[in-house]
Structures are given as structure tokens and as C-alpha cells.
Amino acid sequence: MSVNLQKLRVEIKGLIFRNPTILASGILSNTAGLIKRMVFEGGAGGVTFKTITLNPRKGYDNPVIAVVKAGLINSMGLPNPGLDEALKEIIEAKRILPPDTPLIVSFASSDPTEAQYIAGKLEEAKADAIEFNLSCPHAKKLGLVLSQDMKLVELLIESIKSTTKIPLFVKLGLQDNIVDLAKRIENKGADVIVAINTIRAMVIDVYARRPVLKNIYGGLSGPAIHPIAVRVVYDLYKNITIPIIGVGGVEDWHDALEFILAGAKAIEIGTAVYTKGIEVFKEICRGLLTYIESEGFNSISDLVGLAHKI
Numbered sequence: 001m002s003v004n005l006q007k008l009r010v011e012i013k014g015l016i017f018r019n020p021t022i023l024a025s026g027i028l029s030n031t032a033g034l035i036k037r038m039v040f041e042g043g044a045g046g047v048t049f050k051t052i053t054l055n056p057r058k059g060y061d062n063p064v065i066a067v068v069k070a071g072l073i074n075s076m077g078l079p080n081p082g083l084d085e086a087l088k089e090i091i092e093a094k095r096i097l098p099p100d101t102p103l104i105v106s107f108a109s110s111d112p113t114e115a116q117y118i119a120g121k122l123e124e125a126k127a128d129a130i131e132f133n134l135s136c137p138h139a140k141k142l143g144l145v146l147s148q149d150m151k152l153v154e155l156l157i158e159s160i161k162s163t164t165k166i167p168l169f170v171k172l173g174l175q176d177n178i179v180d181l182a183k184r185i186e187n188k189g190a191d192v193i194v195a196i197n198t199i200r201a202m203v204i205d206v207y208a209r210r211p212v213l214k215n216i217y218g219g220l221s222g223p224a225i226h227p228i229a230v231r232v233v234y235d236l237y238k239n240i241t242i243p244i245i246g247v248g249g250v251e252d253w254h255d256a257l258e259f260i261l262a263g264a265k266a267i268e269i270g271t272a273v274y275t276k277g278i279e280v281f282k283e284i285c286r287g288l289l290t291y292i293e294s295e296g297f298n299s300i301s302d303l304v305g306l307a308h309k310i
């Protein structure tokens, strides 16, 4: 089955996704070659290029990943070659991708001028959208730590929005004030909220009697976080008007559909690409299509937020 079917097409802030399954940031998504595989072999309807920073980052020492019962815990330390090197891959990825498969580029910064600069360069490189990573659960002065400072978050969003025209997605992590934060981000002009990132967690080696990960803490992803992420998307949908993309533990069409019924227009898939293989995108699309047809709907968009109409 081709996944290029009208009933699965979604529009988000003017971008057309041939289907609602998007490769999440960080999962085999930092070269044009990998991105090509995810789209042409895997069937992804959009891709998110792994988080980049202005300067190169080596990341943490090994071990950076641990397998747990219901998912993975990773703490890579945002390794990336820096903006200039990443731009070459981004330009190449854009050259290859079909127009109905948007390339979103994730980036992190805690400085408004720097964030604006990175965003401008990504726009020049023809990224279709940018995803501001406000949610890495363990990076120092970035991600979740930064998101505690609402004033700074507002400044960052304002600064990025003041010059960049492509849609700004903001990826949030689990935090008590997530609805408040999302509202403030919406008010500053962000275009899409992506929720949620991995959840701060740890795993202990009982024989070594020490944490497994070099960085001690990592981010938990996979099935363990899915019901939490669905709850967050449901709460966000009630409180904000900009589109939401759901992410967290999607392994099959049923998980994807839960997000959509909770209010997400599309979903991102990360851990399942490892655990189930890249065919996971196609499999989910097949399941969604069968559901749409057997339940008598016209398109995936008709299902967005339906769980609220009780």
C-alpha cells in the first residue's frame, strides 16, 4: 500500500504532510541519507532533523542509552556537529525530499540573539519548519531547565518570531505548568506545540551499585510514557488554539489514534523506529486508513479532538 493517500494528508500551518506520521528528533535523523530512508523506505510523512546547536557538541561519554522494561532511557548530551556542518545535511535532505514531506529542524539555544540567528540560517537552508527544543530533560542551561524560566522562554520565542517566517514548533517536556507555559508560548506567536519529550529518569546497575548512564539521568521514552503524553495533549487541546503534535510511545495505529482523538493533528515517532523498525510509519498509516474507512470518516482530520465531544 502506498502511504500517499488523500485521506491521510494533513495540513499544519500551511505545510502539507502526506500522512500524519513524523519522524521524531534524535532518532536516526541527523543525515540526509538516514532521512531519505525514513521517508522512501519507512513511509514517514515528515521528518525532524536531530537537535542542533550553534557550536558543535561532543555529547556525553558512554553509556548514553539503556533499555528498560517499557522503553529506553537515553542521555546523549545533544551531540551534533554544530550549525554550519548541519546546514550541509539539511540542504541535501531538502533537495531529496518530496514537497509533501516537510523537513522540520530541531534546535536548542538559551540566548535570544543566538536562537534568532540559528532560526534565520535554517530558514535560508529551506527548512520547512523549526522545532525549538525546550524539553531535553538533562542538558545544562537548555531544554527543560530553560523552560522553568518563563520570561526567558517568552523572550526567545519573541526573538525567533520577529524575523523568521517559517512555522515555529515548540517541543515541551512534562512539567506541572505545561498548560500555562503552552499558553504563554502561543501568545508570543509560536505556531505549533509538540508534546511531550522524554521524561527525566534513571536506571541503576545493581552489581556495579551505580547509575548505568554516564550522565546519571536520561530521558525515558517508549510505551511507558504514552498514556502520560496522551493526557498532556488532551489538556493542551482544551486550552490552546494552535495545532498540537503528539509524541510519546507511539508503536501502532491505535496509539497514534489516541493522540489524534485527544487533539493532535499529527504524531511523532521515535523509540518505535528502534524497537519495530522503520516500517512502523507504513504500518501505522495502514491501520489508520482501515479505521477511517471502517468507521465511516472521510479523512484523518475529521478525527482530531473527537475524544472531547462527550
Ligand code: DHB
Pocket: 026, 051, 074, 075, 076, 077, 078, 079, 133, 135, 136, 137, 143, 197, 198, 219
Ligand atoms: C537528548 C535530547 C533530548 O531532547 C531528549 O529528549 C533526550 C536526549 C540528548 O541529546 O541527550
